[in-house]
Structures are given as C-alpha cells and as structure tokens.
Amino acid sequence: MSPPFHEFAADLTYADLPEALRAVLRRSFLDTMGVAAVASTTQMAQIAVRGAQAMFGPTATGSARILMEGTPLSPAGAAMAGGFTVDAVDAHDSTSPCKGHGGSAVFPALMAMADASxxxxxxxxxxxxxxxxYEVSYRVGLAQHATCADYHTSGxxxxxxxxxxAARMLxxxxxxxxxxxxxxEYHGPRSQMMRCIDHxxxxxxxxxxxxxxxxxxxxxxxxxxxGAPALTCEDAPxxxxxxxxxxxxxxxxxxKPYPCCRWAHPSIDSVAHLMATHGLTHTEIASVDIKTFHNATRLAGHRPxxxxxFAYGIAFPVATMIVRGQIGVSExxxxxxxxxxxxxxxDAVRLIDDPHLTRISQGKRWAQVTLHTRDGRSFEDVPRTPKGDNDLPLSDSEISDKFHLFADPVLGAARANEIETLCSDFDSLSAADFTRLLDLCLTAPPRN
Structure with missing residues (x-):
C-alpha cells in the first residue's frame, strides 16, 4: 500500500530514487538552465525581475538570488522572477499527460530555497x-485535469x-x-490556459x-x-x-527541441521531414495543410x-522551419x-480541426501535414506525435546541443561547459561543489 503523499515527501531518501529518475533530474537540470540563460535576455524576464524587486525584498528568512540575474530577494521573490524567466522561452521540459511543465516552477523555487538555506x-x-x-506536481496535475472542468495552467x-x-526543505x-x-493548492493560481492560447x-x-x-x-x-486538505492529493486516490x-x-x-508550444511540434517535425526528404526549398511551397487536434487549431500565429x-503559434513556427530550417536562438x-x-x-497555412486526431490526442499531440508546391505537387506525411516525447526521446547529445545553443551566446562557452559538467552528476556533488553550481546559475551573465 502506498504511503500518504505527505509521509512520502517527509520520508523519501536519495537511496529510494531509481537510477532512471536520477537521470531525468540531471537532464532536466541542464535543459532548464539552458532555457533560463537565453530567457534571461527577454523583455518578459526583465519585467518580472523589476516586479519581484518591487514586492519581495530580502527578509529574515534569508535572501535568494534570482536565476541567471543575481539580485538578492526573498525566496518567494526569487522563485517568482525565476519562474517567469524560465517560462519566457517556451522550451523547458514538459509532461504531456498534464499538458504542462514541471521544471519551470520546481527548479526556480527549490534553487531559491537552497540559496537561502x-x-x-x-x-x-x-x-x-x-x-x-516533480512527482507531487505531476500527480496533482493529473488529478486536477481529471476533476476540474477548465484546463488550468501548470502554475x-x-x-x-x-x-x-519546499516544506520538506524546511x-x-x-x-x-x-x-x-x-x-x-488553496492559494495557487487557478489560471485558465486557453485564455493565454486565445490571447x-x-x-x-x-x-x-x-x-x-x-x-x-x-x-x-x-x-x-x-491549510485545507489538498483535494488533488487526498480526494483523488x-x-x-x-x-x-x-x-x-x-x-x-x-x-522540447523547439522554443514554442508543444502543440506545434508534430507539425514542425513533419515539415522538416518533408522538406528534407523531397529536397524542397521554401520558394517552391505554395501552401500548407495541417490537420490537428482542436486546441492546437486555436493557437495564434499567422502574423505574430x-x-x-510566436510561442503560442503554429502557422508561423511551421513557416519558420520551412524557410530557415531551424527554430533556434536567432529565430x-x-x-x-x-x-x-x-x-x-x-499566411498560406490552413489549420484543420480533425475530430479523429482530437479524440486520440489524450496525453499525446497529433498532427498530419501536407505540403503543396507552386507547380501543383502535394506531399503528405504520416500523422505524427512530437519528437522529444518518451517514445521518440531526445538523446543526451541532443539535450547537450540544445543547452549550448541557448546558453553559450549568453553565458560564454567556459561557464556553460562548467554548468554542463556539474549538472551531469549534480546528485553526487559535495555541498561545496553544489554551491558552486548554484553560483554559476544564480549570478548574472555578462551583458553587452
């Protein structure tokens, strides 16, 4: 019989963590820091830092530095600014069954708590x-989606x-x-995700x-x-x-290989495959048909x-892949x-709400793409789910390449290399070496 969630949280030890879980945490650490590095340069992150500074100065609980920025605030303030920062570039780790993201909140919050300790x-x-x-977040997300009418955000x-x-850390x-x-649960944001999809x-x-x-x-x-009992933990056995x-x-x-909504990824994968397989150039493309599930058709993006x-689009990211052959930092x-x-x-992308793909997009994200050329040819791909899901995982080298694509231009190659080295076995680091990793991630990169 499984223990109640709060006993599980209080009693869990490192020895209880299977190696597969430790590997995921290492990959997510590196992946999240790469996203945080490039995201720290965005207007959204800079606004969030100013907002957090206005509300959450250092307190008697100790100060914590903002992720990739370095300003000391309260742990809550650093968590707020860090969460907004990671979320500013939509490339962080995902959980398809929860239709959301765990690391973008868990890492900034727990790193702030660690820094303040x-x-x-x-x-x-x-x-x-x-x-x-992670484990409690994912299970709460599954319970919430099963019991609430609205599709709520990861927050x-x-x-x-x-x-x-965080209570365990205390x-x-x-x-x-x-x-x-x-x-x-009671005070957390019950924000409705489709409001941000539509706007x-x-x-x-x-x-x-x-x-x-x-x-x-x-x-x-x-x-x-x-606190009132967390219903998603206690009333969802x-x-x-x-x-x-x-x-x-x-x-x-x-x-995620691309810095945009996961719902667009199968279509991006598909056009990349079709363009390469048939040796097409963007000048040959006349139009694009995308059959996909209902919520994906609500993504904005013909002219972001x-x-x-751009992040919550599908037509424009797909067109970007067709023209540029990548969706990276420069994009x-x-x-x-x-x-x-x-x-x-x-402008020539047509989004088609497909009932079958909607039915099967439960815990997965399906799309089928057809390219039409100016000379009258059509190239139809098979229906796809996104690369990066567990059945089509990114390799360790692909995670590394993504990290350096995002981090090197912001942090410099030397600092990025040291972060990667420490993240690769962060769970074996001494207190002194783990503090060094925190310092590398919680101080501001050089700004031009």
Missing part, C-alpha cells in the same frame, strides 16, 4: 527535494508540488507538509505565481498556518495508488506581433516576425 545542500539532498517536487498544480518539496514533519500542500501574452503558463505560492505556503505551514513504486517523473517527462504570439529575435518569406508561407 543557512546550511549548504549536497547534490543528493537537492535531488531528493527535486524528486518530491495551478506546481504550486502544490513546490509547497510540498525540515517540516509530514503533517506540516500536508498543511503546506493544502495552502499551496498570447506574458502571463504564459502560470508558473510565475505557482512557484512563489508554493514557497510562501511552506513558510506559512512551518510557522503554524493551517487513483492518481496516488502507486506512489513510491512507480514514478510519473520518469514516465511522463519529455523535452510579439514573442508571446527568437524580433526581426524574424517581419521576415517576408516566413510571412508569405505562414
């Missing part, structure tokens, strides 16, 4: 806290996972952790408030604040029956006016939004 953490200790944060369910892991007992989860803006996936909500919940619980024996973090974590609309620049070749093809 009076006692430096070893890599093993931090890995165990991470495992709690809604990561608030509970962060609260649970050395709370099981019952206090239970209260922290209840506070995190792409900087509110993104809600983790900018989910992360600090969980941190504040932990401190409140530690000091005796009581099917999602907790194998806790501690099966790991959703291993089964459900996936990685901002990076937010995140504002000049991409006015590229006449990309705009021509984006």
């Amino acid at each position: 009076a006692n430096p953490l070893t890599g093993q200790a931090f890995a165990t806290h991470l495992a709690v944060g 809604a369910w990561t608030a509970v996972g962060v609260a649970t892991a 050395e709370c007992d099981g019952e206090t952790i239970r209260h922290a989860a209840g506070i995190g 792409p803006t900087m509110v993104r996936d809600g983790v900018g408030w989910g992360a600090p909500s969980g941190v504040v919940a932990a401190y409140l619980a530690r000091d005796g604040f009581t 099917p999602f907790w029956s194998d806790l501690g024996t099966a790991w959703r973090t291993v089964e459900d974590t996936s990685y 006016a901002s990076p937010d609309e 995140l620049g504002l000049t991409t939004l006015s590229d006449p070749d990309i705009l021509r093809i984006s």
